[in-house]
Amino acid sequence: xxxLSLIHPFLALLLAPLLLGVINRVKAVFAGRRGQPLLQxxxxxxxxxxxxxxxxxxxxxxxxxxxxxxxxAVISALMVLPFAGQSGVISxxxxxxxxxxLLGLARFFTIAAALDTGSSFEGMGAxxxxxxxxxxxxxxxLGLAALAVQSSSxxxxxxxxxxxxxxxxKVGPAILLVxxxxxxxxxxxxxxxxxxxxxxxxxxxxxxxxxVLDHGxxxxxxxxxxxxxxxxxxxxxxxxxxxxxxxxxxxVNFAVAxxxxxxxxxxxxxxxSIMARLRLLKVPQLLVGAAVLSTLALVLLLR
Amino acid sequence: MNLASFHNSRVVPLDKTSRLSVADFRRAVVDxxxxxxxxxxxxxxxxxxxxxGLHAVMANHDxxxxxxxxxxxxxxxxxxxxxxxxxHWFEREIAEQWGIRPEGHPWxxxxxxxxxxxxxxxAWNRAASDPILPCVTDFYQVQGNEVHEVAVGPxxxxxxEPGHFRFQCHGExxxxxxxSLGYQHRGVERALKGGPDRKTLHYMExxxxxxxxxxxxAYAQALESLAKRHAPARAAAIRGIALELERLANxxxxxxxxxxxxxxLPTASFCGRLRGDLLNMTALLCGNRFGRNLVLPGGARFDxxxxxxxxxxxxxxxxxxxxxxAVELLWETPSVMARFEGTGRVGHETAVSLGLVGPAAxxxxxxxxxxxxxxxxxxxxxxxxxxxxxxxxxxARAYVRWLEIERSALFIRQQLESLPVGPVFNExxxxxPNAMTxxxxxxxxxxxxxxxxxDEQGRFRFYKVVDPSFHNWMGLAMALRNQQISDFPLCNKSxxxxxxxxxx
Numbered sequence: 001x002x003x004l005s006l007i008h009p010f011l012a013l014l015l016a017p018l019l020l021g022v023i024n025r026v027k028a029v030f031a032g033r034r035g036q037p038l039l040q041x042x043x044x045x046x047x048x049x050x051x052x053x054x055x056x057x058x059x060x061x062x063x064x065x066x067x068x069x070x071x072x073a074v075i076s077a078l079m080v081l082p083f084a085g086q087s088g089v090i091s092x093x094x095x096x097x098x099x100x101x102l103l104g105l106a107r108f109f110t111i112a113a114a115l116d117t118g119s120s121f122e123g124m125g126a127x128x129x130x131x132x133x134x135x136x137x138x139x140x141x142l143g144l145a146a147l148a149v150q151s152s153s154x155x156x157x158x159x160x161x162x163x164x165x166x167x168x169x170k171v172g173p174a175i176l177l178v179x180x181x182x183x184x185x186x187x188x189x190x191x192x193x194x195x196x197x198x199x200x201x202x203x204x205x206x207x208x209x210x211x212v213l214d215h216g217x218x219x220x221x222x223x224x225x226x227x228x229x230x231x232x233x234x235x236x237x238x239x240x241x242x243x244x245x246x247x248x249x250x251x252v253n254f255a256v257a258x259x260x261x262x263x264x265x266x267x268x269x270x271x272x273s274i275m276a277r278l279r280l281l282k283v284p285q286l287l288v289g290a291a292v293l294s295t296l297a298l299v300l301l302l303r
Numbered sequence: 304m305n306l307a308s309f310h311n312s313r314v315v316p317l318d319k320t321s322r323l324s325v326a327d328f329r330r331a332v333v334d335x336x337x338x339x340x341x342x343x344x345x346x347x348x349x350x351x352x353x354x355x356g357l358h359a360v361m362a363n364h365d366x367x368x369x370x371x372x373x374x375x376x377x378x379x380x381x382x383x384x385x386x387x388x389x390x391h392w393f394e395r396e397i398a399e400q401w402g403i404r405p406e407g408h409p410w411x412x413x414x415x416x417x418x419x420x421x422x423x424x425x426a427w428n429r430a431a432s433d434p435i436l437p438c439v440t441d442f443y444q445v446q447g448n449e450v451h452e453v454a455v456g457p458x459x460x461x462x463x464e465p466g467h468f469r470f471q472c473h474g475e476x477x478x479x480x481x482x483s484l485g486y487q488h489r490g491v492e493r494a495l496k497g498g499p500d501r502k503t504l505h506y507m508e509x510x511x512x513x514x515x516x517x518x519x520x521a522y523a524q525a526l527e528s529l530a531k532r533h534a535p536a537r538a539a540a541i542r543g544i545a546l547e548l549e550r551l552a553n554x555x556x557x558x559x560x561x562x563x564x565x566x567x568l569p570t571a572s573f574c575g576r577l578r579g580d581l582l583n584m585t586a587l588l589c590g591n592r593f594g595r596n597l598v599l600p601g602g603a604r605f606d607x608x609x610x611x612x613x614x615x616x617x618x619x620x621x622x623x624x625x626x627x628x629a630v631e632l633l634w635e636t637p638s639v640m641a642r643f644e645g646t647g648r649v650g651h652e653t654a655v656s657l658g659l660v661g662p663a664a665x666x667x668x669x670x671x672x673x674x675x676x677x678x679x680x681x682x683x684x685x686x687x688x689x690x691x692x693x694x695x696x697x698x699a700r701a702y703v704r705w706l707e708i709e710r711s712a713l714f715i716r717q718q719l720e721s722l723p724v725g726p727v728f729n730e731x732x733x734x735x736p737n738a739m740t741x742x743x744x745x746x747x748x749x750x751x752x753x754x755x756x757x758d759e760q761g762r763f764r765f766y767k768v769v770d771p772s773f774h775n776w777m778g779l780a781m782a783l784r785n786q787q788i789s790d791f792p793l794c795n796k797s798x799x800x801x802x803x804x805x806x807x
Contacts, residue, residue: 027568030568030569031568031569031571031572031573032572032573032576033572120451120452120453120454121453123451124453124475124788127474128475193566194566194638197566199566200564200566201460201461202460202461202564202792203455203460204453204455204788204789204791204792205564205789205790205791205792205793272566272568273568273569274569274636275567275636275638276562276565276566276567276636276638276639276641276642277565277566277567277638277642278638278641278642279641279642279646279787279789279790280475280787280789281475281787282641
């Protein structure tokens with residue numbers, strides 16, 4: 001483990017909420033508003049951390065464990081992710097499966113905590129989350145598998161260090177398909193439009209937000225922070241695929257990768273500004289479409 | 304059976320009204336509704352000796368005319384609802400208010416959850432000492448594996464009025480939605496008895512805050528007809544302008560909110576601001592964004608000066624340009640149209656049998672607009688084409704609003720450019736005693752109907768208010784059948800009904 005690989009988790013923990021600020025600012029500009037402060041997510045998390053939490057008498061330890069396990073799992077998943085040409089803090093064979101299932105663990109406990117409240121809204125949200133993530137997972141895993149085939153290695157760090165300009169020249173179209181699938185997964189996993197609307201207050205239409213309705217105070221701060229980190233994680237995956245950094249100069253590499261991260265955030269903001277949300281019935285079609293793109297990429301690379 | 308027919312805001316002496324036996328009354332209403340008439344109002348009104356009068360006001364939209372008939376009942380009568388679905392909500396109201404039992408009513412439940420106005424008579428034989436809690440009642444239930452119930456409200460996530468919605472769902476699909484209101488019941492109708500007095504106008508302006516002009520205009524029309532004095536032509540034009548401005552502001556706000564519900568930001572943000580601009584135009588007229596204190600029985604409180612007129616025209620021009628840009632974006636964006644089209648469909652026949660009114664009815668292909676069929680005031684002289692769209696879905700309700708926005712803006716411009724000269728207020732004399740009038744106004748939500756009866760002194764013997772929401776809530780429930788529960792907020796917004804206008 002190199003010391004330099006510690007920079008990425010540090011940056012992620014520090015800057016992830018800023019991505020939300022950038023998205024919101026882009027949306028505000030499109031809407032002709034001034035928008036909330038760029039650092040609003042930080043203020044919110046700080047405010048929530050200072051509050052007490054209220055627990056319903058009908059809930060058990062599962063409800064309290066949800067946010068904590070969710071946040072821990074996402075932070076752990078960040079540790080295997082390479083960034084800006086630096087390998088992950090930990091890297092081993094098949095670590096991409098571990099990353100995917102750490103996210104799965106976070107989701108499992110969020111869903112379990114939602115079901116633990118016994119609220120019909122949260123039950124609906126949990127059912128939607130389970131359905132959609134089951135469809136998003138193949139898209140992600142098949143995409144990563146395609147990249148693994150391309151680099152003939154099973155560790156994320158190796159996969160992305162070997163994904164360079166030469167690879168793009170050789171199998172660019174296949175990598176582009178993976179990137180497209182990842183972009184859809186990014187929107188779906190982070191409850192962004194067109195899959196979910198992070199701004200809606202309507203409990204009947206929400207997916208992710210409705211599952212965390214009963215959480216408050218520090219628990220909710222963990223959830224918000226975990227969501228920001230998850231957004232960072234998926235954006236970093238996308239940036240790794242689309243912008244393989246090659247320079248030998250470490251600061252330049254980081255500058256390029258960070259720029260990529262904020263461009264991704266701006267992209268999410270633009271998507272949210274110019275299109276409406278899909279009808280819930282249509283979301284599976286979008287996710288299956290993403291899985292098909294990943295599969296196609298895998299077939300092309302196996303050929 | 305022949306009933307005397309009359310027109311909007313005409314006075315009928317009470318002794319000339321058609322009083323029928325219960326059987327004839329029932330036949331008269333059921334026959335007419337079967338022939339395409341619509342039940343504009345059905346209500347109970349105390350008669351002599353603790354007996355109750357049942358009054359029906361029916362509207363024929365095909366050959367515009369109104370008809371009224373009444374009968375006397377004691378504690379029960381054979382319900383109209385099995386033969387005439389439009390009576391469903393009205394009969395529940397009558398049962399609750401007066402403790403009269405409509406025998407054979409298929410779903411007899413309270414609608415506002417208050418004690419009977421006739422102490423001792425209760426349609427459900429509840430003891431007087433039992434507290435009546437809102438929405439504590441049996442709901443329609445679907446049983447079986449995988450069927451689940453979702454209860455929403457009365458406290459909602461947004462800043463909206465309280466109401467309770469009970470869904471019977473199978474996964475994401477809605478089998479049935481039952482709507483239960485009453486949280487906003489204030490007892491306005493009873494407070495109006497013995498009026499008009501200093502408070503009456505303010506009650507009217509707050510029956511439904513977003514329909515201030517609509518309801519105060521219906522009230523003013525009723526008083527003017529009972530006092531046999533028209534409002535001056537200039538006042539009629541100003542009131543028409545205010546009514547259409549109210550329609551513009553609310554329709555624009557609704558289109559923005561529809562865009563917001565599908566997560567389409569551009570239109571949502573711009574329409575939010577434009578609604579404010581349009582409300583500010585009403586504020587220029589009278590100093591209040593919702594049009595309070597503008598309409599008076601006898602005319603208008605404020606005149607439109609020359610300078611104000613050009614200011615209004617200029618602002619209207621500017622706002623409509625922006626509205627056009629923001630709204631046309633909706634129809635041009637495929638992701639928005641995919642959400643609007645086919646969602647929350649109400650069939651033409653359902654709409655007819657429920658007696659829907661306003662944009663909700665016109666979006667089902669029903670040509671029904673009180674400004675056209677039952678014109679009053681300025682609408683005698685200036686006709687606004689009726690905006691109809693056949694598909695009955697969220698798109699139709701949105702598109703009808705857009706058509707009405709364009710036509711209302713044109714109307715406002717024409718009226719501002721050709722305002723009649725003269726005074727804006729005529730002092731009203733005493734009201735005609737022992738008379739009845741039906742006053743209708745096409746508010747932005749649909750037909751507002753006020754039925755007024757005076758006593759020997761010319762005071763209000765009885766005042767009945769029917770807000771368009773009263774007809775349309777059932778339409779929303781039907782629109783949700785076999786829909787996705789996640790589309791409820793969108794469907795709800797496409798109707799945008801009033802809770803307080805219903806609860807009164």
